[in-house]
Amino acid sequence: MESAALSAISRHLLRPSSNPHHNSTSEILPLRSFNVAPLRRRFNSLSTKCHHASSGNSSANPNFSCSAVASDTAAPASDNVSTPQLRLRRLVDEFVSLEEPLDRVKLLLEYATSLPFFPASARVLSNRVMGCTAQVWLSVSTDGYTMQFSADSDSEITRGYCACLIAVLDGASPEEILKMHPEDFAELNVVGSSGKGGVQSRVNTWHNVLIAMQKRAKAAIAEREGRPPVDPFPSLVISPGGIQAQGSYAEAQAMFLSPVESKIKELVSVLKEKQIGVVAHFYMDPEVQGILTAAKMHWPHIHISDSLVMADSAVKMAEAGCRYITVLGVDFMSENVRAILDQAGFEKVVVYRMSDAQIGCSLADAASSESYVQFLDTASKSPPSLHVIYINTSLETKAHGHELVPTITCTSSNVVQTILQAFAQVPDLNVWYGPDSYMGANIAELFQQMAALSDEEIKEIHPGHDRKSIKSVLSRLHYYQDGNCIVHDMFGHEVVEKIKELYCDSYLTAHFEVPGEMFALAMEAKRRGMGVVGSTQNILDFIKNRVKEALDRNVAEHLQFVLGTESGMITSIVAAVRELLGKRGTGSPKVEVEIVFPVSSDSVSTAPVDGSHDVASLGVVPGVVAGEGCSIHGGCASCPYMKMNSLRSLLRVCHQVPDEGGILSAFQASRLNVKTPLGRSVADVGCEPILHMRHFQATGKLPDKLVDQILGKNAESMS
Numbered sequence: 001m002e003s004a005a006l007s008a009i010s011r012h013l014l015r016p017s018s019n020p021h022h023n024s025t026s027e028i029l030p031l032r033s034f035n036v037a038p039l040r041r042r043f044n045s046l047s048t049k050c051h052h053a054s055s056g057n058s059s060a061n062p063n064f065s066c067s068a069v070a071s072d073t074a075a076p077a078s079d080n081v082s083t084p085q086l087r088l089r090r091l092v093d094e095f096v097s098l099e100e101p102l103d104r105v106k107l108l109l110e111y112a113t114s115l116p117f118f119p120a121s122a123r124v125l126s127n128r129v130m131g132c133t134a135q136v137w138l139s140v141s142t143d144g145y146t147m148q149f150s151a152d153s154d155s156e157i158t159r160g161y162c163a164c165l166i167a168v169l170d171g172a173s174p175e176e177i178l179k180m181h182p183e184d185f186a187e188l189n190v191v192g193s194s195g196k197g198g199v200q201s202r203v204n205t206w207h208n209v210l211i212a213m214q215k216r217a218k219a220a221i222a223e224r225e226g227r228p229p230v231d232p233f234p235s236l237v238i239s240p241g242g243i244q245a246q247g248s249y250a251e252a253q254a255m256f257l258s259p260v261e262s263k264i265k266e267l268v269s270v271l272k273e274k275q276i277g278v279v280a281h282f283y284m285d286p287e288v289q290g291i292l293t294a295a296k297m298h299w300p301h302i303h304i305s306d307s308l309v310m311a312d313s314a315v316k317m318a319e320a321g322c323r324y325i326t327v328l329g330v331d332f333m334s335e336n337v338r339a340i341l342d343q344a345g346f347e348k349v350v351v352y353r354m355s356d357a358q359i360g361c362s363l364a365d366a367a368s369s370e371s372y373v374q375f376l377d378t379a380s381k382s383p384p385s386l387h388v389i390y391i392n393t394s395l396e397t398k399a400h401g402h403e404l405v406p407t408i409t410c411t412s413s414n415v416v417q418t419i420l421q422a423f424a425q426v427p428d429l430n431v432w433y434g435p436d437s438y439m440g441a442n443i444a445e446l447f448q449q450m451a452a453l454s455d456e457e458i459k460e461i462h463p464g465h466d467r468k469s470i471k472s473v474l475s476r477l478h479y480y481q482d483g484n485c486i487v488h489d490m491f492g493h494e495v496v497e498k499i500k501e502l503y504c505d506s507y508l509t510a511h512f513e514v515p516g517e518m519f520a521l522a523m524e525a526k527r528r529g530m531g532v533v534g535s536t537q538n539i540l541d542f543i544k545n546r547v548k549e550a551l552d553r554n555v556a557e558h559l560q561f562v563l564g565t566e567s568g569m570i571t572s573i574v575a576a577v578r579e580l581l582g583k584r585g586t587g588s589p590k591v592e593v594e595i596v597f598p599v600s601s602d603s604v605s606t607a608p609v610d611g612s613h614d615v616a617s618l619g620v621v622p623g624v625v626a627g628e629g630c631s632i633h634g635g636c637a638s639c640p641y642m643k644m645n646s647l648r649s650l651l652r653v654c655h656q657v658p659d660e661g662g663i664l665s666a667f668q669a670s671r672l673n674v675k676t677p678l679g680r681s682v683a684d685v686g687c688e689p690i691l692h693m694r695h696f697q698a699t700g701k702l703p704d705k706l707v708d709q710i711l712g713k714n715a716e717s718m719s
Contacts, residue, residue: 084169095107108157112156118150136162137152138209144220147220148170150166151166168180182210182211185206188206204530232246232247233596235596236574237592238578240584253570256290259287263291267292267651268298271302276326279314279317279337281305282569283639286568288646290571304571306536306537310333311339311340318341324349327354331364331394332364339672350668352667353669354646355667357644362483364394366484367394385405386429388410390409398686398687398689401689412534413535414693415439415512421464421696426707431478433477434480437479443479444474500521506530507546508532509522509562510532518564540572544576563595563596564598691703
């Protein structure tokens, strides 16, 4: 649901690589002779006059007629040095003069015939442009001062697009190329009659080829100025033949993707013997996830997901006869599992955490702070108000919040639709979102973008809104401004700038919790079909869908994805990609999938001279290989709290149950027997906002009980 909303909004609104299959860093060659004379002559000498001839009936079959005559404004032979903007203006004029889309398509096909010869030897993966429905190859030559392009495609329409881009940009300086914007080519969209999907795919072609050209231009400037090459982020390349790790951080991740068979057997044996279910978050340590993924083939009661589904999965395991549930996540997740099992009538099923120490969460901590209480106190004095709280918070926080302000939980997958529905359902409502400040700012930015859309476009996103209603809610949306996830916080300026330089033509994934600069970059990629913004599940689904599309094309592909969320996602991604690639028969074209891990400089630690590692005294937690690690303030997109859930702890708990001697008492997820300030059970009140969300997910509307609470019609239900 959320992905559809973001898609609707976004729709409207280098250096040489050492990897021969690195699709996004095509080598920049020395200046060579590139003959665009046929294309440039056509471009400079033709004035197209087109009309439809019909037999007295406007609906009769039109006959396309174009007269190529000497133009009054035709450029002289020296037009080779005219600016790209002037060339583009003339190109636009030529297409705009044709009123019928079919005529513009025919003109585009004429341009395609003038595209210079592209040798078969240049049709290699390193020259492929990602994100285009058709296969597109782009080759570049430069001396650092001028850029010369050649291109080809297996689609004639796409060849026409490439011909137009080359006519405008070939021979331009890198700086001139970087000044061009995709919007400059908007009037050249010549397939307006092919439906929204076709239109968008063609717009994406323009955009993605231009982005690829601009990436080469950036690399040319860097080489001309003598700047040292920028080291790429670490990555994993998944292919039918196995996994190739590039960079020490990726090597550390890859170590556990093929787990030790003895550990798998040990875990499966004890899970079966003692009827233990396992629910784990996507962000688990790769060693744990590797073992769990393999063990699931032999024991069905293992589930890896985002936080929302974990408790539901635990209930299903209890229904299937599991006597114990082990939770691999942070503490609010085990709290939720315990409370939901109790509500489902499984009080006797014991729930275990994976540590005898607190397993915290920066977001959950922010929501339990005094400043958050003050945020809600302000909300309580501004009726009618609704508190929309992120699912990644404790039951106690949900309960206390619900008693101050009527509350509904949300996820990164449904937060936009939840808020839009609330505004549509309750007149003059104030919405107070928290505790993730980045997500709050991103939601506000989305609504600002929506306010610029037409009524029809807005109704595609939510049928209860139009431009007037969206503008009216902008001042009534409030978000907490002092909370963030320490993992997603690392996707800041340094990482974004490196992505722009090295990976601007790659697929970009971003969790809704990332800072605004990363969010804007991912939304821009989304607009051209190259990105996704959403939950961990949204990211996984996006990658799977792009891989499926590549396999359906049945050609050699190298897909590159920048992973804009916690690196623990890699295990689930690898498992999903391997399954898809494994369905291909032998002899099929090779498809590779590269997952890039953005690692900021803050995440690289240097080992002390004496070789010791006193974690308490370091700004970063050392990683397993070559000094790469994870800053406790963010850094390598790896959550230090989640990594407290180790395989050793899981096996210890499983072997120890039933815990007759109380050895595991500190590991047990205890029930919240505390009371709210109004004397009600924290577990009962804290679950109510979750139930409100369940109702919304099932019906698309806020429950009547919650609406009554917002309007003050049922005060007793809040006390």
